[in-house]
Amino acid sequence: MRFLTQRLAQSALVIAGVVALTFVITRLVPGDPAVTYAGPRATPAQLTAVRRQLGLGASLPDQLWRYVTGLLRGDWGTSLHTRRGVLTDISTALPASLELVGCAMVLAVVVGVPLGLLGAHLRLGGGRSRGLGRWGRWGRWGRAAGDGSVRATSMLAVSVPVFLLALAVQNLFAAQLGWFPVAGEYTSKLNQTSPLEHLTHLTVVDALLTGNWPVLDSALAHLVLPALVMAAYPVGVVAQMSRAALLEESAAPHARLERAYGFSRLQVLTRFSLRPASGPLLALLALVFAFSLVNAFLVEEVFDWPGLGRYASAAITSSDAPAIAGVTVVVALTYVVTNLLVDLTQAVIDPRVRL
Amino acid sequence: MTDVSPTLAPPAPAPDRSAPPTPAARGGQARRLLALARRDLPATVGAVVLLAIVLAAVLAPWLAPYPGDGSHATHPLDTLAGPGGRHWFGTDAVGRDLLTRVMYGARTSLTVAAAVLTVSALVGVPLGVIAGYTGGVVKDVIMRITDVFLAFPALLLSVALATVLHPGTGSAIIAISVGWWPWYARMACVTATGIRSRGFVDAARCLGVSRIRIMARHVLPNALTPVLVQLSLDAGGVILTSAALSYLGLGPQEPTAEWGLMVQQGQDLFITDWWVVAFPGLAILLTAFCFNVLGEGLRSALDPHRELTR
Numbered sequence: 001m002r003f004l005t006q007r008l009a010q011s012a013l014v015i016a017g018v019v020a021l022t023f024v025i026t027r028l029v030p031g032d033p034a035v036t037y038a039g040p041r042a043t044p045a046q047l048t049a050v051r052r053q054l055g056l057g058a059s060l061p062d063q064l065w066r067y068v069t070g071l072l073r074g075d076w077g078t079s080l081h082t083r084r085g086v087l088t089d090i091s092t093a094l095p096a097s098l099e100l101v102g103c104a105m106v107l108a109v110v111v112g113v114p115l116g117l118l119g120a121h122l123r124l125g126g127g128r129s130r131g132l133g134r135w136g137r138w139g140r141w142g143r144a145a146g147d148g149s150v151r152a153t154s155m156l157a158v159s160v161p162v163f164l165l166a167l168a169v170q171n172l173f174a175a176q177l178g179w180f181p182v183a184g185e186y187t188s189k190l191n192q193t194s195p196l197e198h199l200t201h202l203t204v205v206d207a208l209l210t211g212n213w214p215v216l217d218s219a220l221a222h223l224v225l226p227a228l229v230m231a232a233y234p235v236g237v238v239a240q241m242s243r244a245a246l247l248e249e250s251a252a253p254h255a256r257l258e259r260a261y262g263f264s265r266l267q268v269l270t271r272f273s274l275r276p277a278s279g280p281l282l283a284l285l286a287l288v289f290a291f292s293l294v295n296a297f298l299v300e301e302v303f304d305w306p307g308l309g310r311y312a313s314a315a316i317t318s319s320d321a322p323a324i325a326g327v328t329v330v331v332a333l334t335y336v337v338t339n340l341l342v343d344l345t346q347a348v349i350d351p352r353v354r355l
Numbered sequence: 356m357t358d359v360s361p362t363l364a365p366p367a368p369a370p371d372r373s374a375p376p377t378p379a380a381r382g383g384q385a386r387r388l389l390a391l392a393r394r395d396l397p398a399t400v401g402a403v404v405l406l407a408i409v410l411a412a413v414l415a416p417w418l419a420p421y422p423g424d425g426s427h428a429t430h431p432l433d434t435l436a437g438p439g440g441r442h443w444f445g446t447d448a449v450g451r452d453l454l455t456r457v458m459y460g461a462r463t464s465l466t467v468a469a470a471v472l473t474v475s476a477l478v479g480v481p482l483g484v485i486a487g488y489t490g491g492v493v494k495d496v497i498m499r500i501t502d503v504f505l506a507f508p509a510l511l512l513s514v515a516l517a518t519v520l521h522p523g524t525g526s527a528i529i530a531i532s533v534g535w536w537p538w539y540a541r542m543a544c545v546t547a548t549g550i551r552s553r554g555f556v557d558a559a560r561c562l563g564v565s566r567i568r569i570m571a572r573h574v575l576p577n578a579l580t581p582v583l584v585q586l587s588l589d590a591g592g593v594i595l596t597s598a599a600l601s602y603l604g605l606g607p608q609e610p611t612a613e614w615g616l617m618v619q620q621g622q623d624l625f626i627t628d629w630w631v632v633a634f635p636g637l638a639i640l641l642t643a644f645c646f647n648v649l650g651e652g653l654r655s656a657l658d659p660h661r662e663l664t665r
Binding site for chain 2: 010335
């Protein structure tokens with residue numbers, strides 16, 4: 001309980017800092033936001049009106065106070081380029097990004113952990129099982145090559161600039177081969193024949209819930225490429241990290257004991273080493289989750305995906321400070337909250353954390 | 356000071372760098388380096404390739420086939436020539452030689468990476484050492500501040516800052532550094548907290564050495580090893596971040612040759628003229644990959660505990 005209150009207080013402090021820092025950054029914007037908003041031909045009277053509307057006349061502490069209370073009330077300012085409320089914009093854009101990031105995180109666990117497990121297993125001299133017959137025997141070089149290629153692949157996935165991967169994949173699989181659509185979230189023509197009812201703003205989920213099969217089909221096809229591109233970095237990091245954590249864990253005394261009891265190498269890894277290694281992995285996933293939200297800035301730009309990233313890059317090109325501040329706060333908040341959740345989960349799984 | 360127990364290990368005497376090494380010592384060092392290189396082939400290959408990239412960057416004005424193309428030259432008759440004898444990497448939309456621009460791009464990227472890492476380490480490490488050594492309220496304040504900065508993914512803070520600054524190489528460096536220093540502060544703080552309770556620090560304190568001198572001469576040098584490893588691990592990350600910033604148009608501006616910017620400018624031509632995107636993009640990939648491999652190698656070489664996880 002003390003752990004919980006302490007951790008909550010710490011998160012609250014960090015969130016306050018995040019808001020203050022974001023405020024400071026947005027005040028550095030070059031040029032007069034009123035001019036950006038009102039346009040170059042505004043009369044001085046109009047400029048004064050806009051300044052009053054945007055609250056620019058007040059002193060800095062006063063502005064900070066207004067900003068903070070506005071955030072709490074749900075008034076996140078008006079985007080200078082869409083002329084809508086920033087919070088409204090974000091709440092329609094965020095689900096599309098979460099769709100991508102969610103797929104990437106699932107792939108990170110489903111592909112990354114087994115990859116790391118395979119690497120660790122081969123590295124420890126596994127892969128000699130006769131149960132699998134001829135294919136079960138890897139041989140010494142085969143094992144080294146197997147582990148080596150796991151390491152090389154994950155290193156490559158971590159080192160590739162995500163926008164390059166997006167462009168390459170889009171060019172090859174969409175433009176040249178035509179296996180997948182080039183860009184967008186679903187074919188917009190479907191809006192006329194079978195309009196989508198928005199419940200959660202997650203297109204795939206909405207289409208499923210309302211039984212809108214044409215849109216679901218189109219949305220899934222559009223999702224494949226951007227989701228795969230987004231997954232590259234998480235899969236690579238998780239594979240690297242789980243391999244290292246499993247190897248470290250298999251050097252612990254308990255692993256030797258389990259081997260002595262007659263468990264096979266693979267059993268020791270999957271049944272006994274995976275669980276203690278899952279703590280750092282969970283923390284890593286929280287970090288990667290936030291990182292992926294920012295990577296979406298680049299991927300959504302390439303695939304014209306109507307998410308937070310495309311909104312942010314549009315805001316960047318029009319130096320739209322309220323919108324950038326809003327996106328920054330949302331991503332940082334998401335990160336702080338996921339971190340908090342991870343810490344609390346860990347405290348439940350592993351009692352040592354609570355101390 | 357009479358109770359120096361055997362557990363209080365004295366700090367290893369620093370090698371005297373002013374004296375020239377004897378031939379034997381030099382031979383020993385070379386042999387050790389060779390042994391290290393043989394043990395970790397990938398890291399060695401990474402280091403060699405990086406060396407080549409650095410050389411290409413430094414010597415670009417002399418090595419590049421068309422040095423004028425490093426900035427705003429245009430050759431209207433030579434636009435979008437494919438890779439071949441005259442232009443190994445082809446030419447871009449205004450006819451500039453891409454090999455030249457990729458080489459000049461290495462100058463930009465490596466400069467940004469070096470500057471960001473230097474600034475981050477120079478800000479973060481002293482703060483971390485002060486926090487870790489002093490402890491108490493000072494530590495709490497400094498670490499809570501780093502927590503706030505760490506609540507932003509590095510690229511996000513850089514993007515937000517670079518947007519409000521005037522885009523260019525300098526502001527890219529500032530923007531990335533602001534998101535990067537807290538990692539070093541946190542790391543140095545952890546190390547310094549550990550060093551604080553070591554015997555040689557107690558000894559220095561008993562001799563009446565001032566706090567600042569203890570921090571600068573005794574704690575800081577011992578906190579540097581993990582930082583150095585982290586620097587090499589992070590170099591790849593900084594290269595990727597700065598490329599991403601430039602891709603978003605927030606980094607160096609035309610006519611500066613920058614890999615991320617070159618990819619962004621060429622992306623609409625990718626389908627018809629692949630080399631415009633492929634070569635600068637692969638340059639980013641190769642550089643980041645080599646830094647990452649080298650960093651991993653250094654980490655395992657300097658940290659015997661991680662020996663097995665290689």
